[in-house]
Amino acid sequence: MDYEAEHNLPPNTTMAAPSTSSHRRPDLSSFYASLAHVTVPADAPAAVEPIPAHVAASAALYATALQETLNAAERSLPLEDRGVAGLHGPPSPVPEGEELHGDGTIEHVLMLRDMLSRVSSMANDPPRRVKGVPDEFLDGLERVERKRLRPEDKCPICAEKFLDDKYPLVVCLPCNDKHWFDLECIRPWLKLNPICPMDRIDMIPEAAPPPATATEDMIDDYFA
Numbered sequence: 001m002d003y004e005a006e007h008n009l010p011p012n013t014t015m016a017a018p019s020t021s022s023h024r025r026p027d028l029s030s031f032y033a034s035l036a037h038v039t040v041p042a043d044a045p046a047a048v049e050p051i052p053a054h055v056a057a058s059a060a061l062y063a064t065a066l067q068e069t070l071n072a073a074e075r076s077l078p079l080e081d082r083g084v085a086g087l088h089g090p091p092s093p094v095p096e097g098e099e100l101h102g103d104g105t106i107e108h109v110l111m112l113r114d115m116l117s118r119v120s121s122m123a124n125d126p127p128r129r130v131k132g133v134p135d136e137f138l139d140g141l142e143r144v145e146r147k148r149l150r151p152e153d154k155c156p157i158c159a160e161k162f163l164d165d166k167y168p169l170v171v172c173l174p175c176n177d178k179h180w181f182d183l184e185c186i187r188p189w190l191k192l193n194p195i196c197p198m199d200r201i202d203m204i205p206e207a208a209p210p211p212a213t214a215t216e217d218m219i220d221d222y223f224a
Helices: 027-037 050-073 106-124 136-138 182-193 214-224
Strands: 142-144 170-172 178-183
Touching: 027 050, 027 182, 050 106, 050 182, 106 142, 106 178, 106 182, 178 182
Parallel strands: none
Antiparallel strands: 142 170, 170 178
C-alpha cells in the first residue's frame, strides 16, 4: 500500500498540504516566511548567526498565533476550573465567525501557557541561534495511520479531533508513542523549540563531550 492510500490522502499530497479541517487554526504563512531569515544549518560556522531582530520577529509571529489558540482554550474552560487556572469571571465571548476549539481542560491551558512563555522569551531576548529541528527530522517523524485514530483522539495543541480532518496528517514524537500531534501544529513549535510540549524532552539532545585525552587525564590526576 502506498503512502497516500495508507494515510487516506489524495494522490500527490505532500506533508505541507493545507489542512482540510473545518476548524479554524491561526494563519502561519508570515511565520514560515520569516524562518528563512533565522534558520542556520547545524554545521554552519559559529560566526554564521541570524540577526537578533529577525529571530525576535519570527518568535513574535508565532507567539501571536499561540495566543489565539490559548485564548480559545481558556474560553472553553468550565466556570469551576477558571479559578484554578488563574482566570476570573465568566469566559469572554467568542468572536463572531470563530469556533471554540479548546478542549476544556486545565492541562491544555497550562501547556499552551508554557509554550507561549517560551516563545515570548525568545521574542523579548532572542538567542544567538535558533535551536529548532531541521526539516529532515520532521520528514522522519512516524506517521500515525488513520486506522489507528479513535474518534476521541485530538491534537494536544489545537485540541481538534484528528478525524474531524478529512485527510489527517498526524505524527508521533519519538519521546512517547502516545504523543500524537497534527503535523501543522507541532511543526512550527519544533522549528523554534526542539522539545516535546508535553514532557519537555529534547528532540535533539546535545552531543556528549569527547573523551579526555591521555594528557588531560594526567593533568586531572595531578590536581586530584
